[in-house]
Amino acid sequence: MSSHREAPTISKDPVADNTDLYAFVDPVDTSKVTILSNFIPLEEPAGGPNFFQFGDDVLYEILIDNNGDGVEDVTYQFRFKTTTQNPATFLYNTGPIGSLTDPNWNVRQLYSVTKVVGPRRTGSSTVLGSDLPTPPVRIGPRSTPNYATLADAAVSSLGAGVKTFAGQRGEGFYVDLGSIFDLGTLRPFQNLHLIPTPATPGVNGTKGFNVHTIAIQVPNTDLTRNGFNPSDPADPRSVIGVWSAASRRKGTIREKNARIVQSGPWVQVSRLGEPLINEVVIELGEKDLWNSQTPDGDSQFLDDYAHPQLQGLLPVLYPGVFPHLAALTGTGASRADLIAILLTGIPSGIIPGFQNSNGPTQADELRLNLAFAPSYPATDSGINPPGDSAKRFGLLGGDLDGFPDGRRVFDNVTAVELRAIAGATYPLIDSSFTPDGAAGLLMDGTKEDLPFISKFPYLAVPYEGYEHSHDP
Amino acid sequence: MADEKKSKISRRSFLQKTAVGAAAVGAMAAAPTILKMTENVQASTPSGDVNTPVMAYVKDAAQGTVVVMWGTQEIVTRDPGLVNRLTTYAR
Numbered sequence: 001m002s003s004h005r006e007a008p009t010i011s012k013d014p015v016a017d018n019t020d021l022y023a024f025v026d027p028v029d030t031s032k033v034t035i036l037s038n039f040i041p042l043e044e045p046a047g048g049p050n051f052f053q054f055g056d057d058v059l060y061e062i063l064i065d066n067n068g069d070g071v072e073d074v075t076y077q078f079r080f081k082t083t084t085q086n087p088a089t090f091l092y093n094t095g096p097i098g099s100l101t102d103p104n105w106n107v108r109q110l111y112s113v114t115k116v117v118g119p120r121r122t123g124s125s126t127v128l129g130s131d132l133p134t135p136p137v138r139i140g141p142r143s144t145p146n147y148a149t150l151a152d153a154a155v156s157s158l159g160a161g162v163k164t165f166a167g168q169r170g171e172g173f174y175v176d177l178g179s180i181f182d183l184g185t186l187r188p189f190q191n192l193h194l195i196p197t198p199a200t201p202g203v204n205g206t207k208g209f210n211v212h213t214i215a216i217q218v219p220n221t222d223l224t225r226n227g228f229n230p231s232d233p234a235d236p237r238s239v240i241g242v243w244s245a246a247s248r249r250k251g252t253i254r255e256k257n258a259r260i261v262q263s264g265p266w267v268q269v270s271r272l273g274e275p276l277i278n279e280v281v282i283e284l285g286e287k288d289l290w291n292s293q294t295p296d297g298d299s300q301f302l303d304d305y306a307h308p309q310l311q312g313l314l315p316v317l318y319p320g321v322f323p324h325l326a327a328l329t330g331t332g333a334s335r336a337d338l339i340a341i342l343l344t345g346i347p348s349g350i351i352p353g354f355q356n357s358n359g360p361t362q363a364d365e366l367r368l369n370l371a372f373a374p375s376y377p378a379t380d381s382g383i384n385p386p387g388d389s390a391k392r393f394g395l396l397g398g399d400l401d402g403f404p405d406g407r408r409v410f411d412n413v414t415a416v417e418l419r420a421i422a423g424a425t426y427p428l429i430d431s432s433f434t435p436d437g438a439a440g441l442l443m444d445g446t447k448e449d450l451p452f453i454s455k456f457p458y459l460a461v462p463y464e465g466y467e468h469s470h471d472p
Numbered sequence: 473m474a475d476e477k478k479s480k481i482s483r484r485s486f487l488q489k490t491a492v493g494a495a496a497v498g499a500m501a502a503a504p505t506i507l508k509m510t511e512n513v514q515a516s517t518p519s520g521d522v523n524t525p526v527m528a529y530v531k532d533a534a535q536g537t538v539v540v541m542w543g544t545q546e547i548v549t550r551d552p553g554l555v556n557r558l559t560t561y562a563r
Contacts, residue, residue, distance in 0.1 A: 249544070250541060250546065251527040251529075251541045253525075253527065261525045261527075262525070263524065263525045263526065263527040263541045263542055263543070264527060264541030264542075264544065264545075264546050265541070265544050265545060265546050266544060
């Protein structure tokens with residue numbers, strides 16, 4: 001998946017597992033940027049009586065690098081606090097939940113937002129909001145009727161143009177999970193696989209699952225270098241790098257009476273910049289280390305980005321389909337195109353009228369050029385393009401504001417990265433290279449099942465526990 | 473071996489020449505040496521707040537290195553005496 005259960009240690013700690021990160025110029029108010037960071041992979045909507053929630057003992061962070069050095073300049077920190085109205089019952093709710101203050105709602109979670117300018121552990125911090133409400137999870141028609149309205153009420157305005165939301169959402173990342181990890185099968189191309197089966201349409205493996213989303217919308221100038229107003233796409237100051245992380249306290253002691261004592265500094269256990277990197281680019285033996293590191297140290301993983309294992313596997317798994325990729329891989333060439341896309345941003349002069357690099361530091365961040373206006377309208381049809389629409393392919397589809405320039409909720413990042421690794425972007429740095437015909441067709445044939453919504457926080461209203469289904 | 477011997481001689485000579493040096497070395501042997509301190513401002517825990525849990529673990533018994541944590545802070549210190557007392561309980 002994008003970054004769901006992507007490393008051995010974090011796969012055993014879902015509350016802190018950062019699954020997806022999105023960053024885009026807000027289509028409703030283009031003077032602002034919206035950042036969404038998801039946690040808790042593959043949430044079963046019916047998972048009561050102790051339904052999913054954020055970790056009270058986890059520090060969640062969204063970090064911004066605005067000068068290209070791989071170090072955070074602005075950080076938003078989120079901390080959660082669970083309150084139980086009546087610990088004498090086993091129930092999450094004792095009747096229908098009609099509002100965020102409904103006495104029937106037993107187990108609630110509040111949160112705080114702190115902005116830190118400078119290093120995240122020692123910089124200048126300001127509490128932007130505290131005791132902010134999260135919505136309940138979506139249980140069913142009796143417990144959580146009118147869920148969309150209920151969740152809307154949990155969008156908090158913190159002043160100075162800042163808006164936040166934290167709570168359950170429908171999984172927006174779509175991927176043919178069952179296929180891709182069955183020896184790299186890509187439906188509907190499985191008839192071309194080394195172990196062929198008849199071609200059938202792709203199946204979205206995340207259908208019917210939820211996630212927990214932390215969403216923030218802030219003025220662009222809150223994030224740029226010295227409050228720079230990003231109007232010129234060619235200006236490096238228009239570009240920000242975004243990443244998110246989860247940290248736990250260094251020391252934990254479990255006492256016999258179920259009391260848990262924690263102490264010590266925060267230690268990062270999960271991070272996410274570009275999608276799918278720690279999933280399929282970083283080697284198994286380095287995945288836990290990658291999660292613990294910060295982007296400014298990502299040159300230590302350069303070889304994984306420059307020579308991804310997948311580029312060697314594709315020609316093996318699909319005999320005769322990728323001869324040009326096989327030849328390229330055989331030369332041992334460093335994939336400078338992937339390094340630019342994933343580690344430094346694409347500099348000026350490569351793609352006419354486009355750049356999203358704010359410096360040469362190799363740092364895995366989701367880079368976003370804030371000067372490119374949204375190319376899709378904030379309407380249901382605009383935010384839910386058809387599955388085969390070129391818009392889903394971001395920059396490869398001609399959208400300068402699409403992945404890998406930031407990431408919109410509907411961007412098909414799996415297809416874009418598959419195509420890039422298969423050689424479709426190598427001509428950016430070597431015009432003599434001709435990609436294989438298949439490289440430009442690669443996709444897994446899926447799209448989201450729940451519609452994205454046309455307003456903040458944009459991700460879909462969650463699946464309900466009472467009525468939902470998984471694939472097909 | 474020769475280098476080690478030379479080093480010991482030099483050190484002994486130095487200590488004989490300066491009482492200040494001898495006092496300093498004595499202090500170093502008796503008191504813990506702070507090797508590293510990390511801090512986390514986010515929780516704004518006051519330094520030395522005895523109401524928060526204080527945790528410590530022996531990171532390297534051979535080197536006498538102990539990590540002491542409270543609030544969101546930690547100190548990495550070299551305190552062979554403390555390590556010796558702690559490891560006594562573990563034997």
